[in-house]
Amino acid sequence: MSSYQLNESLAPDSPSPRTVQRVRKRLRLPRLRKRRTPSFKTHRFTDNEKQLIRNIVEAKLYLGPYRLAWDLQNQYGLRISPSTVRRVKRAILRERHPPPAPPVWRFYERRHPHSLWHGDFFEKVTLTDEDRTAYQLTLLDDYSRAYVYCDLLREPIQNDTIRAMIAAMRQYRTIPKGVVFDNGSQFKGYLLSAFCSNLGIRLIHSSVRHPQTNGKLERAFKDDRREYYEQFKELIFDELRQGLPEYVHYRNEVRGHFALNGKPSATRLGEQNWFALPSVLNHLESYARHPLGTTKVDLSCCIRVHGRNGYIPKLRYRQSVSLTETLDGLEAETEDGRVYLLRDYRRLRQVAISHRDELPFCLDFEEYGEGHCPRIAVA
Numbered sequence: 335m336s337s338y339q340l341n342e343s344l345a346p347d348s349p350s351p352r353t354v355q356r357v358r359k360r361l362r363l364p365r366l367r368k369r370r371t372p373s374f375k376t377h378r379f380t381d382n383e384k385q386l387i388r389n390i391v392e393a394k395l396y397l398g399p400y401r402l403a404w405d406l407q408n409q410y411g412l413r414i415s416p417s418t419v420r421r422v423k424r425a426i427l428r429e430r431h432p433p434p435a436p437p438v439w440r441f442y443e444r445r446h447p448h449s450l451w452h453g454d455f456f457e458k459v460t461l462t463d464e465d466r467t468a469y470q471l472t473l474l475d476d477y478s479r480a481y482v483y484c485d486l487l488r489e490p491i492q493n494d495t496i497r498a499m500i501a502a503m504r505q506y507r508t509i510p511k512g513v514v515f516d517n518g519s520q521f522k523g524y525l526l527s528a529f530c531s532n533l534g535i536r537l538i539h540s541s542v543r544h545p546q547t548n549g550k551l552e553r554a555f556k557d558d559r560r561e562y563y564e565q566f567k568e569l570i571f572d573e574l575r576q577g578l579p580e581y582v583h584y585r586n587e588v589r590g591h592f593a594l595n596g597k598p599s600a601t602r603l604g605e606q607n608w609f610a611l612p613s614v615l616n617h618l619e620s621y622a623r624h625p626l627g628t629t630k631v632d633l634s635c636c637i638r639v640h641g642r643n644g645y646i647p648k649l650r651y652r653q654s655v656s657l658t659e660t661l662d663g664l665e666a667e668t669e670d671g672r673v674y675l676l677r678d679y680r681r682l683r684q685v686a687i688s689h690r691d692e693l694p695f696c697l698d699f700e701e702y703g704e705g706h707c708p709r710i711a712v713a
Contacts, residue, residue, distance in 0.1 A: 336351075336368075337351035337352070337354035337355045337358070338351045340354050341354065377413070379412075379414075383412060386410065386412070387406060387412065387414065387419075387422060388422060388426070390402065390405065390406060390410075391419060391422050391423050391426060392426050395423065395426065395427070399416035399417070399419040399420040399423065400416045402416075402419045402423070403415065403416045403418075403419050406419075439546060443476060443477065443593075444476045444477045445477065446477060446605070446606075447475055447477050447478050447602055447603050447605055447606045448475060448477075448482075448506060448508045448509075448510050448511075448606065449476065449477060449510065449511050449512070450475075450476040450477070450510065450511065450512045450513070450514065451473045451474065451475060451476070451482065451499075451502070451510045451512070451513045451514070452473070452474045452475075452476060452513075452514050452548050452550055452551040453471075453472065453473045453474075453495065453498075453499075453513055453514065453515045453521065453551075454472060454515065454516060454548055454551050454552070454555075455469045455470065455471055455472075455490065455518065455520070456469070456470035456472065456555045456558060456559075457469055458559065459486070459563060459569060459574070460569065461569050461570065461571050462568040462569045462570065463568070463570055463571075464571065466488070468486050468487065468488060468569075468571055468574070469486070469487050469488075469490050470484065470485070470486050470487075470555075470558070470578075471483070471484070471485050471486075471487055471490055471494060471495070471498055472484045472551065472554070472555075473498060473499065473502050473513075474550060474551045474554060475599070475603070476550065477602055478594075478599040478600075478601075478602035478603045479550065479554070479591050479593060479594065479599050479602075480585075480586045480599035480600070480602070480603050481554075481582045481585055481586060481599075482502040482505070482506060483498045483499075483501055483502040483505075484578055484582045485498065485575070485578065486571065486574055486575045486578060488571070489681075490520050491520060491680050491681060491684060492519070492520050492521070492522075492523045492525060492526055492680060493525070493661055493680050494520065495515075495520050495521060495526060496525065496526060496529050496622050496661060497661065499513070499529075500618045500619065503610065503615060503618060504615050504618070506603075506606070507609045507610055507615060508606065508608065508609060508610055509533055509534070509535065509610045509614070510535060511535065511536060512535060512536035512537075512538055513530065513535060513536070513537060513538065514538045514539075514540060514547060514548060515537075515538070515539055515540070515548075516539065516540050516545075516547075516548060517539055517540070517542055519684075521539070522539065524624040524659070525622055525623075525624045525659050525660075525661075525680075526622075527624075528621075528622065528623060528624040529621050529622040532621040532622075532623075533614075533618075533621050557585075558581075561581075562577075562578075562581045585599070586598065586599045586600055586603070587599075587600050619660075619661050619662075622660060622661045623658055623659070623660050623665075624658065624659045624660075625656070625657070625658050625659075626657040626658060626659055626664075627656075627657065628654045628655060628656050628657070629654070629655055629657060630652055630653070630654060630655075631649045631650060631651055631652060631653045631654075631655065632651070633651060635649045635650070635651065636649070636696070637649075637655055637657075637666070639664065639676065639679075639697050640682055640683065640685075640690070640693060640697070641690060641693075642693055642694065642695060642696065642697050643695070643696045643697070644666070644676065644696075644697045644699060645696050645697065645698050645699065646666060646668070646674050646699045647674075647701075648668075648672075649668070653668065653669060654669055655667070655668055655669075659679065659680075660675075662675055662677060662702075663675050663676045663677040663678060663679040663680070664676040664679035664699075665702065666699055672701075673701075673702045673703060674699035674700060674701055674702055675699060675700055675701075675702035676697055676698075676699050676700075677700070682697075
């Protein structure tokens, strides 16, 4: 009898099943079989019968295990269970279509700080009061595992990624050699590509459905969820964003990492021996420029932007206007050298086609006298 059966068969004040188990273990009492010994000998298929079963299953792979078991029993007198037939069928299919070889994971690590940054969004932050998702934008240094940038956003766009890189570059006075992103819309675009190309940064995108490329950052997000977000009873956007700097300081300065033998990230960040020129760091926004070409002014003395009329003062019919996308918006330069700007151009561009009717009928450009010519950074 089992310990639970003994407990039920004895008096109400009998020992618990756990106590019975401890007594059995202490006295080394042998366990008896729960089932009786069968009176008949188990039937074993001969080699000829096994080959016959395999041939029948292989010839009728389109049948299910029950149909195959019935055919073997009715035609050849072989009593075989459907589960055994299923195992034979799976073995045949495995031989015909062998599974692919397991992937060989390659661990890589840069040898210097700021050689490579990993960037991604942590999207599993559901705000309690707003019933919506917030996105933690993070840039992680591959060599030191440090967070060089971390912030919480409601509706991130590509420009936020560029501004995050600019903030991290100015804080650490450096320009990374490369950045790794996934294939999200915030990490792919001509403006980000132009920004990285002008600064000499190698822009790398991971393979589709292959998060292992950003494995270091994905593992860090797991710690962020447990060590930071789960410490709040309610996820309020302002409270979460206010507490992030303190958590990032703890993560970079105090928390030990297994890959660093228990040392904090600051020990490797201190190995930085190269710093970017102030003349480059002070004008990082000017490197984010992507020319969109020229357009002609129509009969209404406007240019077409997102299917709407873009109004610029003092335009003439058939006059050429040069368009350039920047961090601030869409920059328009007329033939006489006047510069105008349409702010929030990127957000307007990401409006879904089904909601384009909500855009204003006319988009007004404002006068903008801070146009910059594109420049190339020399490392």
